[in-house]
Amino acid sequence: TQLLEQSPQFLSIQEGENLTVYCNSSSVFSSLQWYRQEPGEGPVLLVTVVTGGEVKKLKRLTFQFGDARKDSSLHITAAQPGDTGLYLCAGGEGTYKYIFGTGTRLKVLA
Amino acid sequence: EAQVTQNPRYLITVTGKKLTVTCSQNMNHEYMSWYRQDPGLGLRQIYYSMNVEVTDKGDVPEGYKVSRKEKRNFPLILESPSPNQTSLYFCASGSLGLYNEQFFGPGTRLTVL
Numbered sequence: 001t002q003l004l005e006q007s008p009q010f011l012s013i014q015e016g017e018n019l020t021v022y023c024n025s026s027s028v029f030s031s032l033q034w035y036r037q038e039p040g041e042g043p044v045l046l047v048t049v050v051t052g053g054e055v056k057k058l059k060r061l062t063f064q065f066g067d068a069r070k071d072s073s074l075h076i077t078a079a080q081p082g083d084t085g086l087y088l089c090a091g092g093e094g095t096y097k098y099i100f101g102t103g104t105r106l107k108v109l110a
Numbered sequence: 111e112a113q114v115t116q117n118p119r120y121l122i123t124v125t126g127k128k129l130t131v132t133c134s135q136n137m138n139h140e141y142m143s144w145y146r147q148d149p150g151l152g153l154r155q156i157y158y159s160m161n162v163e164v165t166d167k168g169d170v171p172e173g174y175k176v177s178r179k180e181k182r183n184f185p186l187i188l189e190s191p192s193p194n195q196t197s198l199y200f201c202a203s204g205s206l207g208l209y210n211e212q213f214f215g216p217g218t219r220l221t222v223l
Binding site for chain 2: 099
């Protein structure tokens with residue numbers, strides 16, 4: 001079974017600061033997804049990346065898939081309180097089996 | 111409204127008493143999956159299904175059964191629940207392919223005493 005390690009586990013920052021969350025594995029994934037989960041709800045997909053080196057932007061969020069497809073990062077610019085939540089990365093093994101990271105709990109203070 | 115529904119949302123039961131958690135989606139998705147979420151362990155995939163009558167094991171299938179008799183439904187069955195199955199369970203559905211966007215249900219919190 002492949003493992004996905006996320007860091008940091010917890011992050012508390014002030015509104016307006018930038019941050020980066022990392023998702024690392026020693027194994028290669030066919031795809032890498034990032035989700036955000038709010039308390040009491042299921043995860044909601046933010047982005048899927050499938051090509052090594054791929055960079056995708058979603059407003060203030062920038063996602064990158066490592067060249068070797070073993071790692072990924074999520075960068076948030078000028079964080080806002082609405083960004084608060086649990087961020088999860090998920091690596092695809094083939095197309096339908098997924099390995100989730102343990103998550104990064106982000107709190108953005110106003 | 112496009113959604114994945116799970117029932118029940120909360121369940122407290124005792125060891126050994128068979129239970130079923132239902133999952134239904136109205137998006138005509140081929141793919142459906144069950145996960146459990148535990149503190150410090152994240153989400154772990156239990157079973158998934160690529161179509162009617164096609165199911166496969168995820169990372170933690172022991173103690174669970176699933177069935178996919180209809181495209182929209184994917185129930186999770188615990189034949190003899192044990193306390194180590196106390197967890198938060200999520201059902202998800204999605205379309206096939208690398209860009210499979212999984213839509214998650216609201217979760218079922220199960221406690222086995």
